[in-house]
Amino acid sequence: MLLGAGILPALFSCAGPRPIYNHSTDGSWQQLSLPQARPEYTIFALGDAGDPDTLRMDSNFGTLRHRLAAAGSNSMLIFLGDNIYPAGLPHPSEGRRKEFEAHLDAQIAIADSFAGRTIFVPGNHDWDEGHVNGYIRAREEEKYIEEKMQNASVFYPEDACPGPQEIPLDSGITMIILNTQWWLHPYAKPDTGICPYGSDNLFLNEFENLMRKNAGKKVIVAAHHPMESQGPHGGKFPVTAHFFPLREFNRKLWIPLPVLGSIYVLFRKSGYIQDLTNKRYKQLQQRLESVMEQYPNTIYLNGHDHSLQYIPKNGVHYVTSGAGTESSHVVKHKRLHFGYPGRGHAEINIYPGNEVWLEFYRTDKSGKAEVLFRSKL
């Protein structure tokens, strides 16, 4: 206990979040620079940004805003879900509505001087944290964002449908957006009466159709939930989680609870619906991955885990950017080419000839954007 209460926190708490590099990327990435040519298209991705400091511009948001101001019109800012914590946007008649509107306003404000396109994708927290009012609250959020931005093409997939929704970005670049919470949601959700692909089979078949239709193009699949992750939603926990489980909720809570910690980790590994250990979640993973692997160099972009991660697997590039307003652990593994258990965002630059570069950024001590990792995909 003394070891837990004293030495471990001392070892870890002062260090701050540190990037994790795979042995093959450690150091060598710094020798790489982006091509001189102008990118055909740039995607800025920030997830889980729904708990901002609404009294002032959050430093992480400020960094991204600065990056966006320098971008041209051939670019997109995508919010990867969990745009409002903890349980989505209540109806206007409910108390605290204004408070939660402010969470969205803070994100919309990032794109103030951005020449590109901004879109939002829903996550489990937007769906009432996966509870009974999920569908209603997702629709509330869609309506609010569309009215606030005076644009009907900003929230995807539309009408809280599962998608898949195809968005052509450029002649050779397509984004396919999925509402993965629809798949996992155990309560009322729209079916084929409202959504063209509102059943499991229709949704999966249309995903396959869209991937086939866009073969030869650069395809980015965007959704809230990861298909590969070395974070808690991937069922991966460091030894410290057994001793300090409260850190899973607040990184500063170094309170030793060894027995409860192990129970918590066991629960999270046993198939919680929001984790990749869950049977239904796994079913989605297997179906999506088996399709994407037929189209090498597909990029799968997600939030949900509050970290930055890059995992290449069987020709598919899995990119997590869910560190908008929170941070969570990333467990080192040889398949993880890069991980960062702190806040930041991802950028994907697509150059002529389908040359694609991935970068991750955080805010440095002086408040400037600092690149943590870059890789040619």
Ligand SMILES: [Fe+2]
């Ligand atoms: Fe989430």
